[in-house]
Amino acid sequence: MDTRYNTLFIGKVLLEYERLDSTNSQAERLLKEKNLAEGTVIFTSEQFSGRGQVGNSWFSDSNKNISISIILQPKLDFPKYQFALNQIVSLGIRDFIGTYLSNAKIKWPNDIMIDNKKVAGVLIQNSISKKQISNSIVGIGINVNQDFFPVGLGKPTSMFLETEKQYDIKELLGHLFSNIEAWYLKLKSGKFKEIDDEYHKYLYLKNELHLFKDSKGDIFKGSIIGVSNDGRLNVKTSNGLKKFMFKEISLV
Ligand code: BTN
Numbered sequence: 001m002d003t004r005y006n007t008l009f010i011g012k013v014l015l016e017y018e019r020l021d022s023t024n025s026q027a028e029r030l031l032k033e034k035n036l037a038e039g040t041v042i043f044t045s046e047q048f049s050g051r052g053q054v055g056n057s058w059f060s061d062s063n064k065n066i067s068i069s070i071i072l073q074p075k076l077d078f079p080k081y082q083f084a085l086n087q088i089v090s091l092g093i094r095d096f097i098g099t100y101l102s103n104a105k106i107k108w109p110n111d112i113m114i115d116n117k118k119v120a121g122v123l124i125q126n127s128i129s130k131k132q133i134s135n136s137i138v139g140i141g142i143n144v145n146q147d148f149f150p151v152g153l154g155k156p157t158s159m160f161l162e163t164e165k166q167y168d169i170k171e172l173l174g175h176l177f178s179n180i181e182a183w184y185l186k187l188k189s190g191k192f193k194e195i196d197d198e199y200h201k202y203l204y205l206k207n208e209l210h211l212f213k214d215s216k217g218d219i220f221k222g223s224i225i226g227v228s229n230d231g232r233l234n235v236k237t238s239n240g241l242k243k244f245m246f247k248e249i250s251l252v
Pocket of ligand 1: 049054111
């Protein structure tokens with residue numbers, strides 16, 4: 001038991017590793033062997049094969065950033081509440097980063113942005129049993145003290161690059177866990193409207209005219225007006241309202 005953190009359950013069990021391929025992969029391996037208590041966190045100082053969304057990789061220098069996976073057991077109906085789980089994780093990370101940086105936003109579905117640069121990403125892997133989310137591996141990567149990124153990674157940033165301050169990773173973790181737990185408890189008590197309202201309050205590019213590309217490669221102008229409860233992005237275009245699943249649309 002780890003009692004360093006002032007939370008009810010997130011981080012009470014902290015499994016620390018010097019080096020791992022991926023905290024999400026380690027969580028998968030452990031869950032195959034045994035049950036993990038809700039709130040268990042898998043932490044590594046060095047992640048050498050970090051996984052991003054849709055098969056991308058996730059870059060992180062050793063000892064500089066937050067690379068963790070949190071085990072949650074929400075027991076919520078699937079797929080009905082799958083996106084709400086994404087929303088509360090994004091909100092918890094956003095609130096955490098928001099205490100250090102004033103302009104943190106959520107880029108649909110769950111990237112955290114500072115202006116037009118990505119500071120954090122999330123990879124959630126759900127196991128479904130009896131139409132409910134039984135185990136959720138919530139993988140979180142936050143660029144904290146990273147001072148340099150290799151070329152070709154899009155537009156990344158870090159808390160250090162934005163504030164010119166160095167942060168103590170272990171100290172930050174407690175704060176991050178509290179923020180995520182607070183939103184998770186709202187999810188468990190059914191505060192779906194509050195969650196959805198807050199998610200939309202911080203939605204990146206909301207109501208701004210922008211160029212997008214669909215999965216056929218067609219470029220069009222539109223503005224994001226929101227996200228449906230099923231997680232689809234709603235974009236107002238000159239041809240009416242269009243709804244997109246993840247990876248059916250990208251920013252140009
Ligand atoms: C993305 O934006 O593409 C998602 C990035 C998720 C990265 C984190 S780092 C900790 C956890 N372990 C992984 O292998 N990936 C996630």
